Amino acid sequence: MASADSVQQALEKFADTFQRHEKAGDLAKLTRHVLSLLGDADTRARGVETLIQLQDQLHIARRLGNFVEEANAVEAIAGRMRTDDAYCLDSPLPMVQAEQSDEMKALIKQMQEADLQSRPYEFLNTADSEEMTVNISVPAETQMKDVSVKLSATKIRVEIKGHEMQPCIIDGSFFQAVDPAGCDHHLEGSGAKRMLVIDLEKKQNGLKWPDLLGYGAM
Known part of the structure; x- marks a missing residue:
């Protein structure tokens, strides 16, 4: 340049x-x-x-x-x-x-x-495990019917009714590919500790992701 x-x-x-x-x-x-x-x-x-x-x-x-x-x-x-x-x-x-x-x-x-610190989620992963976890704090009254998690091998979109971030909490491309068959999500905790937990599975093990999302996500 x-x-x-x-x-x-x-x-x-x-x-x-x-x-x-x-x-x-x-x-x-x-x-x-x-x-x-x-x-x-x-x-x-x-x-x-x-x-x-x-x-x-x-x-x-x-x-x-x-x-x-x-x-x-x-x-x-x-x-x-x-x-x-x-x-x-x-x-x-x-x-x-x-x-x-x-x-x-x-x-x-x-x-x-x-x-x-400002991200609406906590992302947990290590290099020696193919399993990763995304934790999202949600309103105390949140039920599974209020949650929408849509993901493919390369993209993820999370919507939660009543959450302060609208229309979606996460919307972008994964840092690397995941195995959709090995992914799941559930709610746990109550009150101020109510949380949406998304379990993800890497397609390629041996790498610690620097972040859930990769650059270039639109």
Whole structure:
């Protein structure tokens, strides 16, 4: 990525990079959607919102050690877009520091920890077990009829009636494939400790997942 690139040129390069990656096709689609929306003044606001969605997905990828340069650049672009209405696709790409200061690294670590704490679920897994568990706190009155868990080998969507997060608690692509036949869910506990427990089974053992969901989920 050249320092003289415009925002449009940079995003187009990112889309091409994502497209070449076997697990980042959704990132490529989202990036091209951003370009389409930002290219029209009437849809700029929606474009900025979609750009922030792309930024959030790239934050996940960056935590896994992927697309670090792209994540940093999109973060800088989104920051300028949100604060400067004149900043557009033809504008030059913001400068992104190649190396982070200790203060910035500490800030990023705090943001990552806050991100983990703000998630609506607890994810438990180890490298030496094919079984994984997702725990979700639910309203005390929740019954199985209030719960919808739809999953395939690659995707999961969880809806819970009465939960503060609507329309869904989880909606995205797994970090890696699971075996749907080995997955199940149930409710346990009562009152403030009422919980939906989702049991998952990895298709490939020997790897500790960094998170339930992979990057690029839309």
